[in-house]
Structure formats: structure tokens, C-alpha cells
Amino acid sequence: RRNSLASSGSAVSRERIPSIETTVTTASSSRKANASRGRVPVPDALCEPAEQLEQGLPLLRSRLQGKKTDWQRARRAATRICEADYTCKEFFQDIIAAFPELALYILGKKTPAMPVSEDKPCDTSAGRTMDDEYQRTMGAFFSFFWLMRLGLDGSDCFSFGLDETSWGPRMPPSDPSLHSDEIKRRVAFQQNANFSAMQKLLEDAGILKSRVLAASDSHHDPERTLAMLSLTAYHDIMKVTALLPTVQEHHGSWCGFKAGEVIDDHDAALGYILEKFPDILPSFHGLPSAAQRSVRFT
Numbered sequence: 475r476r477n478s479l480a481s482s483g484s485a486v487s488r489e490r491i492p493s494i495e496t497t498v499t500t501a502s503s504s505r506k507a508n509a510s511r512g513r514v515p516v517p518d519a520l521c522e523p524a525e526q527l528e529q530g531l532p533l534l535r536s537r538l539q540g541k542k543t544d545w546q547r548a549r550r551a552a553t554r555i556c557e558a559d560y561t562c563k564e565f566f567q568d569i570i571a572a573f574p575e576l577a578l579y580i581l582g583k584k585t586p587a588m589p590v591s592e593d594k595p596c597d598t599s600a601g602r603t604m605d606d607e608y609q610r611t612m613g614a615f616f617s618f619f620w621l622m623r624l625g626l627d628g629s630d631c632f633s634f635g636l637d638e639t640s641w642g643p644r645m646p647p648s649d650p651s652l653h654s655d656e657i658k659r660r661v662a663f664q665q666n667a668n669f670s671a672m673q674k675l676l677e678d679a680g681i682l683k684s685r686v687l688a689a690s691d692s693h694h695d696p697e698r699t700l701a702m703l704s705l706t707a708y709h710d711i712m713k714v715t716a717l718l719p720t721v722q723e724h725h726g727s728w729c730g731f732k733a734g735e736v737i738d739d740h741d742a743a744l745g746y747i748l749e750k751f752p753d754i755l756p757s758f759h760g761l762p763s764a765a766q767r768s769v770r771f772t
Contacts, residue, residue: 573707
């Protein structure tokens, strides 16, 4: 549907993507051995004191009190995302500077250097650590960035991952005889993946434009892109169990949850916040009303 910003997710997931150990890799069963390998660093600005007395809505309010979205950085990312000279590293820097909700994924992490193994696996409803969910969210951002740039280096990065030094695509050796089994799977994925279908999903969502009438025209809709970036920043925050809200008495019920019950479904919990408390998340509250409707629909 055109109103849905994220309708592409289920269709893209039908492609079989091999395991990728890059800066967007999520933790595996051997996460302790690979605790610092291939993970996006947590910026100092996102780390806060570990004390945590509140739960649910009070905790969400206190953690975001006084926090503001840097709309200049957010709009820079949304506007420049398809430009050849706008790098993934610049995109990452803009994203972490723009969206204060990202700090919610790493509640209690005092410093960026805190070992991943110190996070508790039960911190989220999915059985992962909060740092894992932060890594997965960064992976979602990067995947969106690459899918918006399939005509540039997007398919290379999506297939082979990022070089940790250059932040460019980590390309395989030109000699096929030097390819490991992993590289062979990556090459096969790039050759066989239906990237045109992925691009059409973004076109159907109104994010990419299927036709550009003039050379000076943008190849994408910056406003729709901004809404997608905003949603990506907080779409999974309710997997952090400490943030799950309780249905307020005056609301009666919500999605089958009665007044006084904790909404332990992360999608329903986020929907409750967006519908009943739209001013809490600054990166949602600051969107135009049309974009807010699209985010709620998604």
C-alpha cells in the first residue's frame, strides 16, 4: 500500500540472505566470542547512567524528557541519502545525532566500551540483550540506506557488507579461486537476488520515484524518507521490557489488553504510545501530521 512506509519488509525477507558478519551483523549463538567483532560502536552521546527506578511509561517519559530530535541532521540524511558522495559513515553519524530514541535501546550502558557480555539476555522480550537490539536497528538503517542506493554501491554493500576502515563495500577477491564458502554464498546472493523487486517496494511506498521527469529532479521523496528514518529509530524500542507501558484506566482497553495490564506485545505497545501519547517520542511528535498517519498505519 502506498500509505505504508514499511510494507516492503515481508516481501524482502523472502530472499534467502546468507549470514553476514559485518558492522550490521546481529549477535549469533557464538556472541560471546564475537562480542566486539562486526558491531557498530555505541556513541558516547547515547550512554547514560545505569540507575533505573521507573518502569513503563514513567521510565519512557523520564528518559526522553528534554530530549530533542536534531531535525537538521535528520533532514540531511533524508535529503542526501541517494547522493553518490554521501557515505554510509556520514549517514550513520547523522542518524545517531538526529534521533534521541536510539538511547532507549541501550538503557544502563554506562560507556561505549562496556562489554556486550555484561548486558543481560533477558533485557528484551525477544531474549536478546538491548545492545543486540541496537545493533539490529543499525542494521535496519543501513539496509534501508543501501536499498535506496541500488544504482550506486547499494547492492555491493547489501551483499558483501562494509569494510570497517573505509565504510565502503567489502568486495571479494577478483580471483574466484580465492573465494571462501562464505564469499561464494555472497556472490551467489548478489547474482540471484531480485533487487528490482526490492526497489519497486520502495517505489510502491512512495519513497523512491519510479519516474524522474527532469535531470534536476530528486529520485526520492525526502519527506517520506524522513518518516521512514524516524520510524526505524523507534520501531523496536518496546522490545526493551522495562519500557512496556500499562494500559491507563481512562483508556479502558487497548488491542485486547485491559486497563491495568502491561502491554507485552511490542508492536501493540508502540501503537499505544503513538496513539495515546504522541508527544513522548520527539522524532514522531515532530513529523508532519500526514507522516504521523503513515507511521501509525505501518
